Amino acid sequence: MLNRYIAAALSAALLTALTSCAADTFSTQPSASERDVFAMDTFMTMRSYGSESDTALEASEARIR
Numbered sequence: 001m002l003n004r005y006i007a008a009a010l011s012a013a014l015l016t017a018l019t020s021c022a023a024d025t026f027s028t029q030p031s032a033s034e035r036d037v038f039a040m041d042t043f044m045t046m047r048s049y050g051s052e053s054d055t056a057l058e059a060s061e062a063r064i065r
Contacts, residue, residue, distance in 0.1 A: 033057055039064045 033053035037044045044064070048056045 035061060037061050037064060 030049045031051070031053065032047060032049050033056075034045065034047045035057045037046060039061075046057055046060055048054075048060075050056075
């Protein structure tokens with residue numbers, strides 16, 4: 001009976017330690033670009049993420065117009 005309590009306590013401690021020591025990689029935001037376009041009688045806001053986000057927004061705007 002005592003072994004069962006010890007095993008449960010060790011399991012709980014292990015799970016707590018593994019989940020609370022997560023890396024801080026999720027808090028960094030990727031670089032984003034945003035562009036406002038008025039086309040087709042509609043005001044649009046386009047947002048793109050990543051290293052080539054400006055190029056992607058230019059291509060998207062050219063395709064829309």
